[in-house]
Amino acid sequence: MRISDYLKKEFCIMDLKASTKEEAIRELAYVLKPSGKIKDSEDFIKHILEREALGSTGIGNRVAIPHSPSESVEGLVVAFGRSIRGIDFQSIDGEEVNFIFLMGTHPSDLNIYLKLLATLSKLLNDRLFREEFVRVDTPGGVIDLFKKHEEGIEAVKGGRTGA
């Protein structure tokens, strides 16, 4: 299973309107609504915000990955948002966030969810991926880039390339 199996063009926002962390999470949660996989958006958002309260998912390099299991999600969902002006996510490096991946899963799909989170983490820690990623300007470009790099993601394990 790959990120590109779940991240669809219609779940990518290349210019988020949000100016705060909560607004960004809301905007991305609602872009997933047409997927039919979110039974209760507000409940999903509540779980994501509760997780954020434990510690920011702003992992540095201008990236945040808010995530949480929720009974309100069917299967697994991924949305992407780019904030051109940047959002304060209380990231570990203190920098504002421009790239946000929102992920959710039904609690029964934890294994796949964890693997996808790990894949996303690996890619975003890969300097070569990041260099290409910041230049992508369209939802299709985002998907294509993931497809291209996920084909080789397993070779990235153990820091074999990038980062």
Place this chain on the structure above:
Amino acid sequence: MAIRTIVVSVAGAPGSLITAKYAIYLAKILQVKLFAIYVLNEKVLNELLKSRIFVEVEAREYERDLEQQGRVFLERIKKMSESKGVECEGILLRGVVSDEVVNKTRELGADILVMGELKELKSRAEVFYEEGERIFHKSPCSVVVVKDPVAVENLYKEI
């Protein structure tokens, strides 16, 4: 040399039930004991902690949930086996999935390892790094890769 022991590797996903059904079918017709192995993927949890996507308390919560899901899943397979008159023992392990499955299969002296269908590979690298592929290649015994869920369901109903 007779076949005495079958091991089935399950991940807890719905597809794993089909894998388990085929293993139960084989164990029934060969009249041997079945061992079902579920591995709690500690590697991925540690990776997510290290990359700071997870905080400690969150990782421990996932660990508990995965362990609970594994136990429930193994219990389900045990009951399915018993309903078909097959002796089954569930084994829950922790660590790197492929290493744990291969090592336990060797330790049990299994004659057949049953596993789910391998995912479609999109690069040569995946042959070496995908967990299912590693189990397939490193298994100390013959491997049965389960396909065709409909056929499996029919076989399972027959026994």
